[in-house]
Amino acid sequence: MMIFPSRILKGTILAAALLVAGVFSAAWAGTAIPFSPAAFKAAQAAGNPILVEIHADWCPTCKAQTPILDKLSADPKFKDLKIFRVDFDSMKAVVKEFRAQQQSTLIVFKGSAEKGRSVGDTGQASIAALLDKGL
8 A cells, every 4th residue: 555645645636626626617617697787787887798698498599509608608719708698488577678589599799789699590600700799
């Protein structure tokens, strides 16, 4: 049986923890957060690129958009992108405020100005082009 000196063991544990933290932080980059008017206004005031995602958990198109948005938002180019998820079923007033007719609507803002929107799009290249409008 090999006995590790305390420093080596602690260093190994620290390295493993940092590796896991790095993997998870990359996975969480750009993750959609639930829409709140205060957070949305703060992002607009900061001039951030913003994506408002009108989403429904039961929607197959929304489910297809999620991994595409996750992949694109992990790109360093979109590091400042703030993604706000609006639940289509429980946030009807907000859906109406954004003039969205259906779930799977993606709306891009640069600060307070709407720069583009799409409905039902599941193409990575066209979603990337939409997100580019907010940069």
